[in-house]
Amino acid sequence: MNIITNFEKIKQEIKNNLLHRDTKVIAVSKTFSLEHIMPLVQYGHKDFGENKVQEAEKKWTALKKTTNTLNLHMIGRLQSNKAKKAVEIFDYIHSLDNEKLAKELSKRQKEKEKSLGYFIQINLGSEEQKGGLEINDLKNFYDYCSKELSLSVLGLMAIPPNDKNPEKHFKKISELNKQFNFEHLSIGMSNDYLQAIKYGASHVRIGSAIFGSRN
Numbered sequence: 331m332n333i334i335t336n337f338e339k340i341k342q343e344i345k346n347n348l349l350h351r352d353t354k355v356i357a358v359s360k361t362f363s364l365e366h367i368m369p370l371v372q373y374g375h376k377d378f379g380e381n382k383v384q385e386a387e388k389k390w391t392a393l394k395k396t397t398n399t400l401n402l403h404m405i406g407r408l409q410s411n412k413a414k415k416a417v418e419i420f421d422y423i424h425s426l427d428n429e430k431l432a433k434e435l436s437k438r439q440k441e442k443e444k445s446l447g448y449f450i451q452i453n454l455g456s457e458e459q460k461g462g463l464e465i466n467d468l469k470n471f472y473d474y475c476s477k478e479l480s481l482s483v484l485g486l487m488a489i490p491p492n493d494k495n496p497e498k499h500f501k502k503i504s505e506l507n508k509q510f511n512f513e514h515l516s517i518g519m520s521n522d523y524l525q526a527i528k529y530g531a532s533h534v535r536i537g538s539a540i541f542g543s544r545n
């Protein structure tokens with residue numbers, strides 16, 4: 331398996347299927363060692379995704395100091411007691427979904443004089459085991475984050491329910507994203523990124539199709 335070949339194939343497929351905008355590939359490196367990921371870093375790719383603060387910190391802190399163009403994206407559930415560390419290591423948070431967390435992130439990024447980019451995660455299927463905000467709460471939450479806390483909210487993020495019909499869910503989140511005039515939309519993973527692009531994904535989060543299967 332060659333990571334660069336996988337990555338280039340995905341980039342080409344995306345390019346061939348793009349409707350109207352450029353789409354960023356976040357290479358989801360969770361569970362993989364830095365050694366395994368390194369060829370893609372050296373290849374010049376800048377955007378990587380992790381789902382645990384501690385793992386990201388261990389893996390990326392030293393490299394981020396020497397390669398300051400790297401963008402790290404937090405794509406997993408984030409507890410507010412980890413907000414301080416998250417602000418230090420990450421550049422984007424894709425899992426913003428509650429006021430306590432938003433408030434803590436706002437406080438910590440002020441302390442650090444750092445401004446992260448945020449995606450509000452929506453729980454499209456109201457699934458208990460998944461993070462994310464209910465659609466009905468979006469308006470109030472967005473106002474709170476953007477007006478009261480001055481967080482830079484770029485768009486919505488979702489992980490669709492695993493019901494073999496991602497398009498239905500992508501359509502729904504894409505419409506919601508438009509209603510709020512967001513510029514960015516974080517949807518699509520290894521199995522469904524081409525469908526996600528059809529619905530305007532600006533960021534696809536791809537792990538196993540690049541790095542191989544996770545144990």
Ligand SMILES: *Cc1c(COP(=O)(O)O)cnc(C)c1O
Nearest residue numbers: 358381405519520535536537538
């Ligand atoms: C792990 C993960 C991905 C990548 O999943 P693949 O199927 O390996 O592409 C994308 N988004 C989130 C939120 C994840 O946790």
